[in-house]
Amino acid sequence: MPLIDRECVRKLLDSSDPDATLVFVRGDCLVMPEREIDDAHRGLVVMSRKDLTRVLPEGGTITEQQLDMLADRLDNIVRDLGA
Template sequence: MPLIDRECVRRLLESDDPDATLVFVRGDCVVLPGGEVDDAHKGLVIARRDDMLPHVPDGAPTDQVLDDLAHRLDNVVRDLGG
């Protein structure tokens, strides 16, 4: 069962915050504004929206693109011991 799914990635990419950051907290993916990522959360950062945008083709990302990104990010969480 994946820890990061399509909807986590969608929330990250569609966030209104220009510094949106995906953080894995207590078993859940949470999108926080970059300014709210404090010392307690820094080790739990999975990705920043700006890091993901180069992997998204122009226009709205397809479900396949979201799934591919989710799979990559899920591996990151697992490497962190999520």
């Protein structure tokens, strides 16, 4: 069962905050402004929106298949963090 799914990725990409960051806390993916992440949770950061948009194809709409691929990548990151 994946820890990060396409909805987590969609929340991150759809966030209106330019500094949105995906954080995995106690089994939940949370999207929050980078400035609100305290030292205790800094190690739980999965990826920032800025970093994620760098790996997206330029222009055009993101497909469900691409969201799934990104979710799979981020899921691997979360597992590497020890979740």
